[in-house]
Amino acid sequence: MLNLFGLARIRVIEKEIAREYQKREMRCPIHLSIGQEAIPVGVSKSLNTKDYIVSTHRCHAHYIAKGGSIQKLISELYGKEDGACKGIGGSMHLHDKSINHLCSIPIVGGSIPIGVGIGYALKLKNKKNVSVIYFGDAATEEGVFFESLHFAALKKLPVIFVCEDNKYSVYTSINARQGNRSLKKIVESLNIKFINTLNNNVNDIEQKTLQARSYAISNGPVFIYSKTYRHLEHCGPNNDDDLKYRPKKEIDYWLKRDPIIIEIQKLKKIKRFNENKYLDFCNSVRKEIITSFVNAKKSKPFTFSKLSKLEYAK
Numbered sequence: 001m002l003n004l005f006g007l008a009r010i011r012v013i014e015k016e017i018a019r020e021y022q023k024r025e026m027r028c029p030i031h032l033s034i035g036q037e038a039i040p041v042g043v044s045k046s047l048n049t050k051d052y053i054v055s056t057h058r059c060h061a062h063y064i065a066k067g068g069s070i071q072k073l074i075s076e077l078y079g080k081e082d083g084a085c086k087g088i089g090g091s092m093h094l095h096d097k098s099i100n101h102l103c104s105i106p107i108v109g110g111s112i113p114i115g116v117g118i119g120y121a122l123k124l125k126n127k128k129n130v131s132v133i134y135f136g137d138a139a140t141e142e143g144v145f146f147e148s149l150h151f152a153a154l155k156k157l158p159v160i161f162v163c164e165d166n167k168y169s170v171y172t173s174i175n176a177r178q179g180n181r182s183l184k185k186i187v188e189s190l191n192i193k194f195i196n197t198l199n200n201n202v203n204d205i206e207q208k209t210l211q212a213r214s215y216a217i218s219n220g221p222v223f224i225y226s227k228t229y230r231h232l233e234h235c236g237p238n239n240d241d242d243l244k245y246r247p248k249k250e251i252d253y254w255l256k257r258d259p260i261i262i263e264i265q266k267l268k269k270i271k272r273f274n275e276n277k278y279l280d281f282c283n284s285v286r287k288e289i290i291t292s293f294v295n296a297k298k299s300k301p302f303t304f305s306k307l308s309k310l311e312y313a314k
């Protein structure tokens with residue numbers, strides 16, 4: 001049930017954030033990952049703690065799956081000094097050097113060259129670790145995406161590109177933005193190994209990342225492509241299906257293929273699903289996050305007067 005717990009942990013945390021956000025005490029935009037949990041859980045499960053990750057505006061799940069502190073996440077959302085970025089960054093800038101989550105960049109595509117730079121450093125230092133770069137489908141439309149892939153391939157860097165294709169950039173579908181172009185052909189034309197994964201299937205993503213990791217260390221970059229779907233609005237805690245930019249048929253299709261449902265079905269098939277254990281686990285995460293809300297509200301807010309005393313560059 002380990003992978004199911006990984007998925008459920010993110011789901012419960014994100015749902016509690018969505019509920020608490022309605023009180024308007026967290027004053028930063030939030031991009032929740034509900035529905036997309038299989039990718040970070042499967043990827044992180046295959047990584048060594050010394051492997052690096054970089055992320056995007058939708059970074060909570062990446063941070064949690066890599067082992068990020070929930071208290072630091074929640075305090076960050078409230079703009080408090082004990083937050084992951086000392087209350088300065090908010091939801092879209094989560095990072096924590098102690099878990100090798102080096103940055104989250106909300107400029108679409110912005111973290112890709114940084115992740116490639118980390119891969120270059122790993123190669124120059126002869127380290128047997130990888131740099132994992134998470135990005136959405138829209139990032140593959142940015143110029144820096146092509147430049148970064150080209151450089152990573154040329155230098156045979158230990159980089160795993162992880163494309164989370166949730167089919168949308170805000171309200172615009174991938175078909176309207178990209179037409180019929182083949183991402184696989186683009187990636188392969190740059191001499192990068194392309195690996196497709198089963199939609200929202202945490203075990204498949206874990207296995208393929210394991211293979212990708214050893215390939216990347218010995219041979220150079222790998223591109224993991226994973227289709228998924230966000231359940232809520234692009235930015236914020238609500239459901240926006242009433243806006244009808246996503247067809248109902250499509251939403252229903254993906255709700256049936258929720259990563260948690262897929263994992264529970266698999267566990268039931270092999271008679272390994274223990275419902276009580278699952279519910280107890282979800283309750284324990286709920287308690288942990290509610291305590292984090294209480295603590296965060298009591299913590300000191302970030303103050304500008306302290307800015308000059310912070311030493312981030314070290």
Ligand SMILES: Cc1ncc(C[n+]2csc(CCOP(=O)(O)OP(=O)(O)O)c2C)c(N)n1
Binds near residue numbers: 106137138168169
């Ligand atoms: C360079 C740039 N252009 C536009 C935006 C505004 N913007 C923020 S998130 C987003 C959608 C990104 O879509 P995708 O990369 O697919 O990630 P998703 O939100 O679907 O996870 C856009 C257009 C931005 N942050 N940066």
Ligand SMILES: [Mg+2]
Binds near residue numbers: 168
């Ligand atoms: Mg997207």
